[in-house]
Structures are given as C-alpha cells and as structure tokens.
Amino acid sequence: MSSSVSQRLKGKTILITGASSGIGKATALEFARTSPEDLKLILTARRIDTLKEIAAEIEGFAKGVKVLPVKLDVSNPKEVAGLVDGLPAEFKEVDVLVNNAGLVKGVAQAPSIAAEDIDVMFATNVTGLINVTQAILPIFKNRPDGGRGDIINIGSIAGREPYQGGSIYCATKAAVRSFTDALRRELIASRIRVIEIDPGQVETEFSVVRFYGDKDKAKKVYEGVEPLTPDDIAEVVVFTAGRRENVVIADTLIFPNHQAAATVMHRKTQ
Numbered sequence: 001m002s003s004s005v006s007q008r009l010k011g012k013t014i015l016i017t018g019a020s021s022g023i024g025k026a027t028a029l030e031f032a033r034t035s036p037e038d039l040k041l042i043l044t045a046r047r048i049d050t051l052k053e054i055a056a057e058i059e060g061f062a063k064g065v066k067v068l069p070v071k072l073d074v075s076n077p078k079e080v081a082g083l084v085d086g087l088p089a090e091f092k093e094v095d096v097l098v099n100n101a102g103l104v105k106g107v108a109q110a111p112s113i114a115a116e117d118i119d120v121m122f123a124t125n126v127t128g129l130i131n132v133t134q135a136i137l138p139i140f141k142n143r144p145d146g147g148r149g150d151i152i153n154i155g156s157i158a159g160r161e162p163y164q165g166g167s168i169y170c171a172t173k174a175a176v177r178s179f180t181d182a183l184r185r186e187l188i189a190s191r192i193r194v195i196e197i198d199p200g201q202v203e204t205e206f207s208v209v210r211f212y213g214d215k216d217k218a219k220k221v222y223e224g225v226e227p228l229t230p231d232d233i234a235e236v237v238v239f240t241a242g243r244r245e246n247v248v249i250a251d252t253l254i255f256p257n258h259q260a261a262a263t264v265m266h267r268k269t270q
C-alpha cells in the first residue's frame with residue numbers, strides 16, 4: 001500500500017467486529033502492516049483469547065500500533081449498548097468502524113429452517129450490525145462539518161443474489177445492503193463515508209460454521225476452485241479507508257477468478 005495511505009491512516013482508531021477469524025482478523029493485520037507507526041485497533045469478537053493472541057502478533061511487528069482486544073457479542077444488545085462506555089479514554093475517538101462480524105448456519109430450505117438458526121443469523125448479521133453502528137455513530141456525528149468517520153460494512157454477493165439453501169443468510173445480507181444505502185443517504189450532509197464491500201467466495205471459518213463444525217463438509221465447498229483469501233478482502237477494506245476524504249468507494253463486489261455469480265463457479269475436475 002502506498003505511503004500516502006499510511007499517512008492518511010496515521011493516528012486513527014479503528015474498531016473491527018468479528019476480528020478473531022477470517023476477514024476480520026486479516027483486516028486487523030492489514031491495517032497494522034499499512035500504518036505500523038501510529039494506529040489504534042479495537043478488536044472485538046466473542047473469542048477473547050484469540051483476540052489477545054492476535055493483539056500480541058500485531059504488537060510484535062508493528063511497534064506503533066496499540067491494540068485493545070474487547071469481548072463483544074454483537075447479537076447481545078446489552079453488550080453493544082455498553083461498548084463505548086467501556087472503552088478506555090484513549091480508544092474512544094473511533095475513526096473507522098468495520099462491521100464484519102457475521103455468520104451463516106445450515107443449508108436448510110423453508111419450511112425446515114431451524115428457528116434458532118434464523119434468529120442467530122438475523123441477530124448477528126442485521127440487528128448486531130445496526131446496533132454497533134448506532135453505538136458508534138454519535139462519536140462520528142459529534143465532529144465538525146456534520147460529522148466524520150468511516151463505516152465499512154461487509155455484505156456479500158448473497159445480498160445481491162439469493163440462492164437455494166441460503167434464504168435466511170441472503171435475506172440478512174440484503175438487509176445489510178438496504179441499511180447501508182439508506183444510511184449513506186441519511187448522512188449526506190456529513191463527511192461520514194458509508195462503504196459496502198461484498199465478497200464472493202472466501203475461504204475462512206465461514207463454511208465450518210455453516211456446517212456446524214463439520215470440517216469435511218466445509219472443505220468440499222472449495223473443491224476444484226481457488227477461493228479468495230481473507231487478505232484479498234482485507235486489502236480492499238484498507239484501500240477504501242485509505243482514500244482521500246472526498247472519495248467514497250461506496251460499493252464493491254469481489255469475486256475470485258472462477259466465480260461469476262453466487263452459484264456460477266467453474267470447478268476443475270481431475
């Protein structure tokens with residue numbers, strides 16, 4: 001990443017949800033690599049021990065980066081409501097919010113979708129993302145010119161293109177898309193940038209979670225294809241945050257080379 005990007009990110013405080021794995025973890029590392037001299041990272045997720053390990057890794061190579069691991073379940077409105085009050089003073093002035101925490105559960109189709117899967121997907125991907133945004137937005141709006149800061153929402157190709165066996169996940173990501181677009185319009189009189197990044201297929205723990213921990217089933221998803229890596233998406237996140245303030249990369253869709261739509265993949269056979 002160019003030095004102008006590291007200059008623009010210098011001194012910023014960045015809060016990432018779902019930073020314990022996959023895209024969120026890669027994003028934390030990429031921000032630290034891009035601006036190693038002077039940055040504050042607030043890493044949140046439910047697995048606090050994993051966050052602490054990531055914090056130690058970052059502080060090992062980026063001496064100017066201060067990392068605060070915070071245990072946060074975004075699907076718990078009470079925890080989210082206490083998030084900002086619980087931050088130490090030096091981490092309170094958040095500049096960039098990366099709403100990344102999210103998950104998919106199962107491949108069931110209506111009318112056989114488990115009620116708890118429906119609830120956890122909406123509570124995490126939709127209500128969680130909205131609640132975290134509402135918790136952080138007052139910090140942004142308090143700044144001059146109607147407000148300043150970046151909200152970077154991780155959507156999905158699934159939010160643009162529903163597929164069988166993904167109806168609830170697709171609905172949650174479509175909701176993220178609508179919320180993001182409405183927010184950008186609502187904040188038009190400010191300097192707050194509202195950014196959506198929609199990945200196609202990325203190999204993370206995502207499919208392991210979808211198949212309730214069954215790693216063999218998860219592996220099959222990537223057979224014969226070369227998925228994106230979490231770093232591929234992290235680079236785009238940092239790119240959007242590192243633009244000149246007047247530039248808003250409002251919307252991106254990122255596929256690996258073999259993918260042309262949610263269900264259009266070219267698989268190599270042996």
Ligand SMILES: NC(=O)c1ccc[n+]([C@@H]2O[C@H](COP(=O)([O-])OP(=O)(O)OC[C@H]3O[C@@H](n4cnc5c(N)ncnc54)[C@H](OP(=O)(O)O)[C@@H]3O)[C@@H](O)[C@H]2O)c1
Nearest residue numbers: 018020021022023045046047073074101102202204205206
């Ligand atoms: N992988 C893909 O193909 C793909 C494609 C398009 C979009 N996405 C989106 O990318 C985002 C990141 O997913 P990923 O692929 O990186 O999957 P991942 O490796 O499973 O990571 C998901 C992250 O979300 C966190 N999370 C889950 N539920 C949470 C909760 N209730 N509260 C707080 N954090 C929670 C997890 O942390 P804890 O378990 O520690 O809480 C983890 O850090 C998601 O929004 C996903 O929908 C993924």
